[in-house]
Amino acid sequence: MNWNKNLLWNYIGYGISLAINILLLPVVLKFLNNEELGLWYVFMSVGTFVAMVDFGFSPQIARFVTYAYAGADSLKKKGIVSATQIGMNIELLQKLLVVSRRLYFFLSLFVFILLITIGTYYVCSITKMLSLWQVLCSWIFFCIASFVNILYGYYNAFFRGIGDFVSINKAILLSKCVQIFCSFIGLYLGYGLFAVAFSFFLSGIFLRIYLGIALRRFGKENSFPEKKDSFDVGVLSIIWHNSWREGVVMISRYLIIQSNTILCSLYINLIETASYALAVQILTIISSVSLIYFTTNLPKLGTARVTDNVEYKNKLLSKTWFIYIVSYILMLLLLFVVGIPIIEYIKPNVMLENSLLLFVALYMFLEANQSLFVSYISTSNKLPYVFPYLISAASGVVIAIILLEYTDLGIWGIVFAHFVVQLCYNNWKWPYYVFKESKMNMVSIFK
Incomplete structure (x- = not known):
């Protein structure tokens, strides 16, 4: 795979996604009232939570695919088997x-049942000023979209x-164009929240169709056997060993970032929820774009682990981290x-x-x-950060609820709770862990 082409398409993909989100944002702000906007962000937060039923399988599968693509002979529950053959396995x-x-078939089925039952009850319980019929129709399409997205998440x-x-970013480009076009038409015609939810559904359909075609093409080009292999329980067992740990981390990250939107909707109101969720959405875009260079090179870092190329791995890590810091600061100033x-x-x-926005940005x-x-750290197939993440996330949520119940801090209290808890350990621990493991320091990294 041409890495310069990958990097270019990653920037194009994120750039187009960013541009389309920027174009979609004013349309949504103009045509949705504050209650609809707040409810839509609640939809997205609930969807993010339910998507965690993936429970770490996606990053673990991606990691093992990297190993197999680099020529690893087999998989291990912990650690890496070095490549002895040339080319992919x-x-x-x-x-x-x-x-x-x-695996993803059963996960998607579970998600749909969860959304259509508990999710429907929750959404209806927080809907006060909107048409219940409109909300239910919008929610049903959102549920179907979530089912499809997880079914083909692999x-x-x-x-x-x-x-x-x-391939990923071409698919994203296609799906985002479909989403903004259908959203604009539907909102202009007066369908409100339903238009946004239906467009989200169509976006997911087009994304999966494109990637499905690309996967079949990859199989033909690399002479994948026509006859499908039988289900290998041993491979599933190896995947599961660290997947549940990745799942714990995913839940923790949700509690750290996305659960705040749910707390806002429960303790404050949909109008302030919309303000907070909008800020998080914009800052998430900034974070994602800032991490493009690192994300693009993550498979290369994994390959360097397999081939034990220490010098190259350290140089690449240093470069990707420096680019992240500079990119985040520049885009925050632009905001x-x-x-x-x-x-x-x-x-x-x-x-x-x-x-408050600056505090959330920090x-x-x-x-x-x-x-x-x-x-x-996860490229080593070792996950020492699992339980610290979970403890910090749970502590942050508990403290946030206490501050909401007994103080008037509002959104300040929610963000402050997680900020303090994370600063006590995770924010500094894992950079320090990597520096120590790689025998690097701040001077050598910036040099």
Whole structure:
């Protein structure tokens, strides 16, 4: 795979996604009232939570695909088997695909049942000022979209594993174009929340169709056997060993970032929920774009682990981290200088006050920074950060609820709770862990 092409398409993909989100944002702000906007962000937060039924399978499958693609002879529950053959291990890749396909079918079925029952009750319980019929129709399409997204979620894991970000980002480009076009038409015609939910559904369908075609093409080009392998319980057992740990980390990350939107909707109101969720959405985009270079090179870091190329691995890690820091700072400045004035012009008083927004930005920066180092650690197929993540996340939620119940801090209290807890351990521990393991320090990294 051409890595320069991958990097270019990653920037194109994220750039187009960012541009389309920027184009979609004013349309949504203009055509949805504050209650609808707040409820839509609740939809997204609930969807993010339910998507965690993946429970760490996706990153673990992607990691094992990287190993098999680099020529690893077999898989281990912990650690890495060095590559002894030249080229990919087609038999192992095929086994991973068969196991993933079966696994994600049952996961998606579970998700749909969970959403259509408990999810429906929750959404109806917080809906006060909106048409119940409109909300239910919107929610049903959102449930179906979530089912489809998880059913074929292993597509993304496979292409990330082989480092084919070109296919992933072409699919994202297609799906985002479909989403913004259908959203604009539906909102203009007056379908409100339903238009946004239906467009989200269509976006997922087009994304999965494109990746499905790309996967079949990859199989033909690399002479995958026509006859499907049988389901290998041993491979599933190896995947599960660290997947549940990755799942704990995913739940923890949700509690750290996305659960705040749910707490806002329960303790404050949908209008303030919309303001907070909008800020998090924008800062998440900034974090994601800042991490593009690292994300693109993560399979290369995994391959360097397999081939034991220490010097190259350390240089690449240093470069990706430096680019993340510079990118985040520059885009944050751009948000305050250009982004906020534009948003305020489109919909006044929808953004958080500058001091709170800056505090949330600092919190998100530290969270994305530790995620970078944690992702790097995971390329070793060892996950020492699992339980510290869970303890910190649970502690942050408990403290946030206490502050909401007994103080008037509101959103400040929610963010402050997680900020303090994360700063006590995770924010500094995992960068330090990597520096120590790699025998590097701040001077050598920046040099």
